Amino acid sequence: MSTLFADRPVWAERPSLPARAAKNTTLAAIAVVIVFPLYIVVLTSLSPASAVNSAGGLVLVPQGISFQAYADLFSGGVVTRAVLVSLGVTAVGTAVSLAATILAAYGLSQTGSLWHRPLLFAVLLTFLFAPGMIPLYLLVSNVGLIDSYWSLILPTAVNAFNLVVMRAFFMNLPGEISDSARVDGASEWTILTRLVLPMSKGVTAVIGLFYAVGYWNAFFNAILYINDNSKWPLQLILRQYVQQGQQLSSNSVIGDAVQGTSSAPNLAIQMAIVVVALVPVTFIYPLVQKHFTKGVIIGAVKG
Amino acid sequence: MTDRADSSGGTTAPPAPRSAAPAATGSGGGSGSDGGRGGRVGRGPRAVRRRGAGAPRPRRRSLRSRLRRDWQLLLMTLPAIALLAVFHYTPTLGNIIAFQDYNPWDGVIGSPWVGFSQFERLFTDARFWSAAGNTLMIAGIQLVFFFPIPIALAILLDSVLSRRMRLVLQSIVYMPHFFSWVLVVTLFQQVLGGAGLFSQILRQNGYAPLDVMTNPDAFLFVVTSQMIWKDAGWGTIIFLAALAAINQNLYESAAVDGAGRWRRMWHITLPGLRPVIILLLILKLGDILNVGFEQFYLQRDAFGANVSEVLDTFIYHQTLVTGNFSAGAVAGLVKGIVGLILIVLANKLAHKMGENGIYRRS
Numbered sequence: 005m006s007t008l009f010a011d012r013p014v015w016a017e018r019p020s021l022p023a024r025a026a027k028n029t030t031l032a033a034i035a036v037v038i039v040f041p042l043y044i045v046v047l048t049s050l051s052p053a054s055a056v057n058s059a060g061g062l063v064l065v066p067q068g069i070s071f072q073a074y075a076d077l078f079s080g081g082v083v084t085r086a087v088l089v090s091l092g093v094t095a096v097g098t099a100v101s102l103a104a105t106i107l108a109a110y111g112l113s114q115t116g117s118l119w120h121r122p123l124l125f126a127v128l129l130t131f132l133f134a135p136g137m138i139p140l141y142l143l144v145s146n147v148g149l150i151d152s153y154w155s156l157i158l159p160t161a162v163n164a165f166n167l168v169v170m171r172a173f174f175m176n177l178p179g180e181i182s183d184s185a186r187v188d189g190a191s192e193w194t195i196l197t198r199l200v201l202p203m204s205k206g207v208t209a210v211i212g213l214f215y216a217v218g219y220w221n222a223f224f225n226a227i228l229y230i231n232d233n234s235k236w237p238l239q240l241i242l243r244q245y246v247q248q249g250q251q252l253s254s255n256s257v258i259g260d261a262v263q264g265t266s267s268a269p270n271l272a273i274q275m276a277i278v279v280v281a282l283v284p285v286t287f288i289y290p291l292v293q294k295h296f297t298k299g300v301i302i303g304a305v306k307g
Numbered sequence: 308m309t310d311r312a313d314s315s316g317g318t319t320a321p322p323a324p325r326s327a328a329p330a331a332t333g334s335g336g337g338s339g340s341d342g343g344r345g346g347r348v349g350r351g352p353r354a355v356r357r358r359g360a361g362a363p364r365p366r367r368r369s370l371r372s373r374l375r376r377d378w379q380l381l382l383m384t385l386p387a388i389a390l391l392a393v394f395h396y397t398p399t400l401g402n403i404i405a406f407q408d409y410n411p412w413d414g415v416i417g418s419p420w421v422g423f424s425q426f427e428r429l430f431t432d433a434r435f436w437s438a439a440g441n442t443l444m445i446a447g448i449q450l451v452f453f454f455p456i457p458i459a460l461a462i463l464l465d466s467v468l469s470r471r472m473r474l475v476l477q478s479i480v481y482m483p484h485f486f487s488w489v490l491v492v493t494l495f496q497q498v499l500g501g502a503g504l505f506s507q508i509l510r511q512n513g514y515a516p517l518d519v520m521t522n523p524d525a526f527l528f529v530v531t532s533q534m535i536w537k538d539a540g541w542g543t544i545i546f547l548a549a550l551a552a553i554n555q556n557l558y559e560s561a562a563v564d565g566a567g568r569w570r571r572m573w574h575i576t577l578p579g580l581r582p583v584i585i586l587l588l589i590l591k592l593g594d595i596l597n598v599g600f601e602q603f604y605l606q607r608d609a610f611g612a613n614v615s616e617v618l619d620t621f622i623y624h625q626t627l628v629t630g631n632f633s634a635g636a637v638a639g640l641v642k643g644i645v646g647l648i649l650i651v652l653a654n655k656l657a658h659k660m661g662e663n664g665i666y667r668r669s
Contacts, residue, residue, distance in 0.1 A: 012468070013555075015562040031463065035479050038536070041494040044504060061507040062497060108387030111380040118370075118377040123384055130395050133647050134597075136639030137619065138626050139401030140394065142411075147393075159394045162387045192379035221487030223601050228627070239489050247493045247605065278493055285485045290478050297548055 042282070049073050049275035056269045073272035077280070083241060087280060089153070090220060090238040097157040097219040102212050104162050109170035110196045130164045141228055155229035156222055156237065163218075166211045173207045174200060206295035213292045217285055242281050246274045405637040425637040435638060437613070438621035445617065446595045448527055453534050454591065457542030458584065462576060464543060465550045477547075480540025488601035491537050495529065496520050520606075526614040530602060545587070546580060553579035586662045593653030596646050618642050 012018075019027075044062045051063045052070035077083050111117075112124050140159060149155035182195045190198075201208065223239040230236060236244075268276075374381075405425055407418040429435050460480065467473045483491065498504045499519045506516030519525045557575045566574065600619040607615045616624075618638065626635030 013559060015559050017562075017568070019568075027463065027466065031467070031476060034460070035476060038479050038483060038540070041498050045494065045497060059507075060511065061502065062504050064504075104387040104390060107383035111382075111384035114377075114380055117380045118373040119381065123388060126388060126396075127391065130391055132650055133399060133643055135395055135398035136402055136636060136643055137622050138632055138635040138639055139398035139404065141627065142404070142632060143394070143398045143401060145411075146414075158390065161394075162390045164391070167387060192383065196383070217485050221485075221490075223487055223489055224604075227604075239487050242487075242493065243489045243605065247489060247496065275497075278490065278497075281490055282486065286482065289482070289485050293478060293481065296481075296544060297551075 045275045045278050049272055049279050053269050056272050073268040073276040076268045076273055077276045086238045086241040093156045094216050094219040098216040101161050101215040105167050109167050113171045113174035127164050151232045156225050177203055209292045210295045238281050246277055402640045404633050405640045409633040425633050429637050438616045438618050442598055442617045445598045448531055452531050456539045458546055461543035461546035483537045484541035492605045521609045523610050523614045526610045549580050549583045589653045589657045593650035596642050
């Protein structure tokens with residue numbers, strides 16, 4: 005008890021026991037509501053066929069462990085390819101987005117430079133008006149990007165909001181350091197890569213995470229621009245075989261993945277797809293979380 | 308460092324008159340109240356450059372010399388600007404097909420012009436009004452039932468004493484924000500759907516299964532729950548930042564004056580959050596037509612178009628399914644224009660209430 009209240013100021017009265025119990029129960033309930041669906045999904049995907057069958061659906065209590073569902077999932081080409089597509093688009097897309105965003109954010113953070121105002125205005129104007137789904141679709145198809153992986157990257161490559169946040173962060177860095185580098189004859193490129201970026205690791209990580217999560221989760225762009233289902237990213241597979249409840253084994257596309265030889269029940273395989281879509285995000289974001297408030301929110305709250 | 312920059316700035320031509328204007332734009336760049344600092348920092352390099360070239364400078368430099376000075380910065384800005392030009396501004400211009408009877412073989416040049424007849428068709432289409440109604444309904448429900456939850460949750464999280472516990476809880480409540488809508492809808496189906504967990508338990512105990520995920524009457528409840536589950540935790544982040552910025556001395560003096568916990572919340576915490584609350588509320592108003600695409604697209608078939616069609620899914624189904632591009636472009640244009648008006652109005656309102664809004668009043 006005493007350690008719990010040790011760092012509280014003297015004027016703050018101690019919360020009563022019922023109040024604390026109510027608060028803790030509420031918070032625990034919130035945590036359970038968020039974690040519970042993940043728990044049953046992961047558990048079902050990892051359960052042996054007998055456990056899934058005897059549960060008559062999702063597994064609530066662990067009864068042994070089996071990786072059969074994952075083995076089945078990756079034994080065929082469809083899911084493996086979708087995972088590779090998603091990973092590739094995420095990696096390339098994040099690299100392109102971060103590069104373009106960092107460069108532009110730095111370029112526009114130097115107030116008073118040539119055409120700085122109209123260029124910044126051009127970026128900010130995109131907040132006000134969305135071009136619309138149809139003209140964008142027609143553009144992408146006219147440029148010949150339909151069924152190209154670039155259609156999943158280029159239309160959403162630069163997010164004006166991320167750019168503005170990053171620019172605000174750069175503008176808050178102490179300018180004297182880059183001034184002195186300039187006096188010593190450093191180029192803008194050198195200043196950006198050697199001075200500004202090392203000071204901006206937090207915000208870069210956060211913006212990079214936002215872009216990466218965006219690409220990993222992208223569904224809308226794929227629905228619009230990717231007709232060829234051998235190029236589908238994971239989110240479309242997820243929808244097709246899990247959300248719409250299409251049977252894996254009866255479907256011709258994914259059929260060869262699980263046909264006949266499969267010993268894991270359908271539900272376990274479906275839940276395994278969910279876990280595959282879930283895992284990267286769940287593991288990467290906590291690493292970046294500590295920068296959220298510092299890196300982004302300060303800029304966002306103020307702007 | 309500061310000393311050096313300042314003193315040398317004093318000895319040569321002062322950077323004063325020209326740099327004041329860019330500094331003001333700088334703050335317009337969404338960085339709001341840090342404009343003062345940002346302006347000063349941004350001004351530094353320019354001042355150094357002017358000094359660097361020696362002698363007092365005429366106020367206007369020639370384009371050539373400015374190009375020579377800034378070409379690197381321009382080159383850096385180029386990729387992003389090019390991407391925005393191609394994938395934002397070009398399609399914005401592409402909206403002119405709203406005034407055509409567009410067909411892909413003739414293109415924008417060859418397709419016949421039909422004036423406003425596409426608009427007339429849209430405005431007499433009952434499905435459009437139904438989608439608009441659904442959009443407003445969903446936005447309204449969100450405003451009433453979703454908006455206050457992150458505030459309450461942030462206050463609750465902020466009151467957790469143990470730092471470690473707080474970090475763990477924050478990690479958990481932020482997490483769903485990073486899941487795709489497909490995943491969220493899937494998880495909801497697995498718990499609440501006809502083949503989901505609750506139905507499974509009901510069936511095993513001899514009750515009829517309950518399928519919430521296809522019941523049109525439950526649609527608003529389901530989508531609102533999904534929004535809360537996915538984003539309420541993430542929404543706390545901005546309020547937590549605002550809470551951290553409240554001056555602790557206020558709490559102390561209020562406590563000394565005899566204010567209890569609830570009184571302090573009412574008179575200090577909530578007023579401290581007021582600017583953020585108002586700002587977000589106003590931004591929300593400007594964004595009222597954008598309830599999102601994926602969540603509704605994914606559940607349209609399950610719940611039926613009557614309740615789940617929103618403007619974005621209407622546009623999608625209008626065109627990409629029926630092939631009538633102009634009709635979709637018209638609906639998109641109308642949505643865009645109304646959205647633009649709403650944003651401008653919301654910003655005016657924000658300025659009236661002394662907030663910065665998305666862009667600054669200049």
